[in-house]
Amino acid sequence: MPTDPWTPIETHALQSLEQLFAAGPDRLATLSREVAGIYFDWSKTHLDDGLVSAFADLAQARGFAAARDALFAGDIVNVTERRAAEHVAERGSGNPEAVQAAAARRARMRGLVDAVEAGAFGEIDAVLHIGIGGSVLGPEVVVDSLGRDGARMDIRFLSNIDPQAFEDSVDGLDPVSTLVVAASKTFTTAETMANLESALAWLREGGVDDAYGRVVAVTASPDAALAAGVDESRILTFSEGVGGRYSLWSAVSVSAALALGWDRFEELLEGAAEMDRHFRYADGRENVVLTAAFADLLYTQKLGSQTRAVFPYDERLRLLVPFLQQLEMESNGKSVTAEGQPLGRPSGPVVWGGTGTDAQHAVFQLLHQGTALIPVEFVAVAESDGAVPDQHRQLLLNAFAQGAALMRGKASDDPHRSYAGNRPSATILLDRLDARTLGALLAFYEHRTFTNAVLLGINPFDQFGVELGKQIAGQLASGADEDSFDPSTLALIEKAGL
Ligand SMILES: O=P(O)(O)OC[C@H]1O[C@](O)(CO)[C@@H](O)[C@@H]1O
Numbered sequence: 265m266p267t268d269p270w271t272p273i274e275t276h277a278l279q280s281l282e283q284l285f286a287a288g289p290d291r292l293a294t295l296s297r298e299v300a301g302i303y304f305d306w307s308k309t310h311l312d313d314g315l316v317s318a319f320a321d322l323a324q325a326r327g328f329a330a331a332r333d334a335l336f337a338g339d340i341v342n343v344t345e346r347r348a349a350e351h352v353a354e355r356g357s358g359n360p361e362a363v364q365a366a367a368a369r370r371a372r373m374r375g376l377v378d379a380v381e382a383g384a385f386g387e388i389d390a391v392l393h394i395g396i397g398g399s400v401l402g403p404e405v406v407v408d409s410l411g412r413d414g415a416r417m418d419i420r421f422l423s424n425i426d427p428q429a430f431e432d433s434v435d436g437l438d439p440v441s442t443l444v445v446a447a448s449k450t451f452t453t454a455e456t457m458a459n460l461e462s463a464l465a466w467l468r469e470g471g472v473d474d475a476y477g478r479v480v481a482v483t484a485s486p487d488a489a490l491a492a493g494v495d496e497s498r499i500l501t502f503s504e505g506v507g508g509r510y511s512l513w514s515a516v517s518v519s520a521a522l523a524l525g526w527d528r529f530e531e532l533l534e535g536a537a538e539m540d541r542h543f544r545y546a547d548g549r550e551n552v553v554l555t556a557a558f559a560d561l562l563y564t565q566k567l568g569s570q571t572r573a574v575f576p577y578d579e580r581l582r583l584l585v586p587f588l589q590q591l592e593m594e595s596n597g598k599s600v601t602a603e604g605q606p607l608g609r610p611s612g613p614v615v616w617g618g619t620g621t622d623a624q625h626a627v628f629q630l631l632h633q634g635t636a637l638i639p640v641e642f643v644a645v646a647e648s649d650g651a652v653p654d655q656h657r658q659l660l661l662n663a664f665a666q667g668a669a670l671m672r673g674k675a676s677d678d679p680h681r682s683y684a685g686n687r688p689s690a691t692i693l694l695d696r697l698d699a700r701t702l703g704a705l706l707a708f709y710e711h712r713t714f715t716n717a718v719l720l721g722i723n724p725f726d727q728f729g730v731e732l733g734k735q736i737a738g739q740l741a742s743g744a745d746e747d748s749f750d751p752s753t754l755a756l757i758e759k760a761g762l
Contacts, residue, residue, distance in 0.1 A: 269318075269321050269322040269324075269325040269326070270322065270565070270609075272314075272318040272321065273315065273318045273319065273322065273561075273562070273565070273566055274565075274566055276314055276315055276318060276566075278310050278312075279310070279312065280686045281308060281309075281310065281671045281685075281686050281688065282671070282672075282685070282686070284310070284312055285307075288312070288313075291307050292305070292307045294307075294313075294549070295307040295309070295311060295555065297550065297552045297555070299538075299539065299542045299546075299552050299704070299708075300535060300538040300539050300542065300700070300701065300704035301535075301694065301695045301696070301700060301701045301704065302692060302693070302694050302695070302701055302704055302705060302708070303691075303692070303693040303694075303695075304552040304555070304556070304690070304691075304692055304708075305690065305691040305692075305693070306552075306555050306556060306559055306690050308667055308670075308671050308688060308689045308690065308691070309559040309562070309563075309639065309688045309689075309690060310559075310562060310567075310688055311555070311558060311559050311562060315558070315562060316549065316555075316558060319554075319558035319561065319562075319719075320548050320549075320554075322561075322719055323548070323554065323718075323719060326718055326719050326721065327718075328715070328718050328719065331718045332543070332544065332714075332715075332718075335349060335352065335358070335714065336352060336357060336358035336359065336540075336544055337358065337359055338350060338353065338358060338359030338361070338362045338505075341723075341725065342505075342507070342723060342725035342726060343602050343603075343723055344602070344723055344726045344728075345725070345726055347504060347505050347725070348362070348505040349505060349506075349507060349510065349725045350362045350366070350503050350505035350506050351506050351507065351510035351511065351513055351514075351710065352540055353365070353366045353503075354366045354370075354502070354506060354511075354513035354514050354533070355513050355533040355534070355536040355537045355540065355703070355707070356533065356537050357536075357537050357540035357541070357544070358540075362503070362505070365503065366502075366503070366514070369500070369501055369502060369503075369514070369515060370515070372500060372501075372515075373500050373515040373518055373521065374521075374526055376480065376498070376500060376518065377518065377521050377522055377526055378526075380443060380522060381522075385443055385477075385478065386440070386441065387440075387441050388417065388441055388442070388443045389417055389418060389438075389441045389442075390417055390418040390419070390420065390437045390438070390441060390442045390443070391417055391418070391419045391420070391442070391443045391444075391445055391519045391522055391523070392420050392422060392433060392434060392437065392442055392443070392444045392445070392463055393419060393420065393421050393422065393445045393447065393519040394422045394423075394444065394445065394446045394447065394456055394459045394460055394463060395421075395423060395445075395446070395447035395448055395456055395482075395516070396423040396424075396448075396453055396455045396456055397423075397453075397508055397509065397590055397594075398449070398507065398508025398509035398510070398511050398512075398516070398590060399447040399448050399449060399453075399456065399482075399508055399511065399516055400421050400422075400423045400447065401509070401512075401583070401586055401587045401590050402509075402511060402512025402513075402516060402517060402587065402706075403421070403447075403512055403516060403517045403518075403519050403520040404421045404583055404587075405512075405581075405583040405584060405586075405587040405706075406512060406517060406520040406524070406532065406702065407419050407421075407519065407520050407523050407524070408580065408582065408583045409580045409581055409583070409584075409697060409702055410524055410528065410580075410697070410698070410699055410702060411520075411523050411524060412580065412649075415523045415524065416522065416523060416524070416525060417522055417523055418437070419519050419520075419522070419523045420433045420434065420437065421433070421519075422459050422463075423455065423456075423459075424455065425454065425455040425458050425459070427462070429459075430459055430462045430463075430466075434463075434466055438470070439466055439467045439469070439470025439471065439472050440470060440471055440472060442467070442478070443478055443480065443522075444460070444463045444464075444467070444478055444479045444480070445479075445480045445481075445482060445518055445519050446460045446463075446479055446480070446481050446482070446489075446494070447481075447482040447483070447516045447518075447519075448481075448482075448483055448485075449483060449484045449485070449502075449506075449508050449511065450483070450484070450485050450488065451481065451483045451485045451488035451489045451492060452485075452488055454734070454737070454738075457492070460479070460492070463479075464476070464479070476493050476494060476495065477495070477498075479494050479498065480494075480498045480499075480500065480518065481494040481498065481499045481500070482499075482500045482501075482502070482514075482515045482516050482518055483499065483500075483501060483502075484501060484502050484503060484504045484506065486499050486501050500515035500518060501515065502514035502515055502516065507725050508727075509590050509591050509594055509595065510591075510710060510725075512706065513532075513533055513536060517529060517532075520532075524699070528699040529699070531698070531699035531700045531703065532699040532700070532702060532703040533703060534700060534703065535699060535700035535701060535702065535703025535704040535705075535707070536703035536704060536706065536707035537703075537707075538700070538703075538704055539703070539704040539705075539707035539708050539711065540707060540711075543707075543708075543711040552708065553708060553711045553712050553715055554715060556690065556708075556712045556715075557712050557715035557716050557719060559639065559688075559690065560572065560613075560639075560712070560716055561716065561719055561720075563613075563637065563639045563688065564610050564612070564613050565609055565610060567637055568610075568637070569613060569636070569637050569638060569639055570610070570613055570614060570636070571613050571614040571615070571616055571636070571638055572613045572614075572615055572616075572638065572639050572640075572641065573615075573616055573617045573627075573631065573638050573639070573640045573641065574588060574615060574616075574617035574640075574641045574643065575617050575618060575619065575620045575623050575640065575641065575642055575643070575663070575666075576617075576619055576620070576643040576644070577619070577620035577621070577642060577643065577644040577659050577660065577662065577663035578619075578643070578644060578645045578659070578697065579619060580645075580649070580697055581619075581643055581645075581697070582619045584643060585615070585616070585617040585618065587706070588615050588709060589615050589616070591709060591710065591713055592612055592613075592615045592709075592713050592716075593612060593614065593615060594727045594730070595612065595713045595714075595717060595722075595724035595725070595727075596611055596612025596713060596716055596717050596720070596722055596724055597611055597612055597729065598611050598612075598722045598723070598729070599611060601720075601721040601722060601723075602721060602722060602723040603721075607720065607721070607722070609720070611720065611722065612713075612716060612717075612720075612722075617641075620642070620644075620659070620662060620663055620666070621659065621662045624662065624666065628666065631670065631687065632669065632670065632683055632687070633683060633684075637687070637688075638687075639688045639689065639690070640666075640667070640670060640687070640688070640689040640690075641689065641690045641691075641692065642663045642664075642666065642667060642689060642690070642691045642692070643691075643692045643694075643705075644659075644660055644663045644691070644692070644693050644694070645693070645694045645695075645696060645697045646660070646693055646694065646695055646696065647695060647696035647697070649697075663691070664691070666689070667689040667691055669683070669685075670685070670687035670688070670689050671685060671686065671687065671688075671689065672685050673685015673686060673687075692705070740753075740757065
């Protein structure tokens with residue numbers, strides 16, 4: 265056996281998708297699975313038996329099973345920050361102590377949701393959720409996906425420091441009946457603090473005398489929230505071990521719980537826990553997370569794909585792509601291993617995408633005939649939301665047609681009208697879109713990100729790469745060391761009149 269577990273993968277001769285289907289009548293059965301109300305089909309990728317075995321050997325060589333055990337045991341897996349990664353405990357999986365602590369925090373969260381519903385803050389009909397990155401993208405995708413039917417409140421999300429974003433977010437809201445949720449793991453993030461100040465001013469101008477009394481803080485740094493003026497009784501906490509982009513299972517989703525009701529929030533957690541059990545216990549070939557990660561690495565590592573495109577064919581899932589962008593790119597966009605050695609191979613890909621069918625009329629030309637090999641992922645929901653069933657049927661058929669067209673291609677004497685085909689795609693089909701299936705779907709993506717990281721040797725739980733830009737913004741704002749900046753940056757500051 266070669267000493268480098270990548271060698272068998274790199275030297276493996278690939279067959280075309282057409283050949284793979286022709287040669288393996290059980291291909292669909294081996295590369296598709298139903299888990300937690302979601303059908304995963306990876307058969308239109310170039311994975312074959314030999315590759316799956318080679319990737320399984322790589323997983324063994326990289327200590328994947330032990331790494332997965334360590335994640336669920338609450339061991340230190342975020343080695344650079346010397347922390348566990350406790351997001352699975354938020355949905356009741358893994359380390360009993362962490363699960364218990366998360367349950368106690370969740371009980372406080374529920375108390376607050378009940379208090380709001382019981383009128384402890386007056387007549388509240390709207391929530392302004394302030395946060396950025398992981399402190400907003402999770403609850404936002406949940407509310408946008410599930411909140412169309414019977415949302416109990418008008419939930420607005422505000423992240424950007426652009427004052428226009430603030431104006432837009434409060435447009436039409438009455439300060440007197442609005443609750444402000446300020447979510448920030450650190451409670452120091454510049455955008456969130458600035459927007460909180462604007463929200464406080466807006467509340468006061470709108471006749472709310474005790475503006476702070478309307479603010480709920482969600483944070484892993486309660487002292488910082490206290491120092492910012494929020495009363496302890498309205499501070500909900502989550503553990504330092506829950507990374508921002510993995511935090512939607514915690515009190516960060518208090519706005520989602522207010523919008524959807526407590527039961528649906530619990531169902532979201534249960535769906536995620538079901539995916540946790542699958543990821544943790546399903547055998548190698550049965551494990552949809554491993555299959556997905558193997559295909560990811562096939563394209564990024566062996567075939568040089570620098571991007572992966574994700575297309576939800578469902579308007580309700582339109583915010584899935586930005587959520588995945590943070591989850592995957594902040595986790596696996598690294599050039600060094602967890603031990604600080606050069607990675608020596610491509611890291612996680614750029615994740616991009618859009619909503620089908622819109623995207624078909626905008627970016628699919630490149631997917632069908634461009635020169636880059638881009639694995640495509642379709643995410644769709646079988647059950648129609650009921651409105652116009654025939655349009656829903658057409659929506660799904662379009663998604664499936666795109667996968668077939670990418671794979672099949674079409675020969676033509678006219679090169680402009682010729683499609684090479686043999687282009688990979690994966691399809692994720694939810695039985696229906698509800699809190700359970702959404703929880704399972706998002707947990708699937710978390711575990712897939714983790715699995716990619718383990719197989720590459722990356723620590724997916726830190727994000728030092730975002731710090732430098734913040735520091736420089738601070739330096740520019742204070743005018744410190746201005747002379748040390750390059751002429752381009754200085755000219756831009758002058759041009760903008762700053
Ligand atoms: O929750 P916080 O501390 O406000 O951070 C918000 C986001 O900013 C980041 O730290 C990146 O700058 C993300 O990792 C995080 O989700």
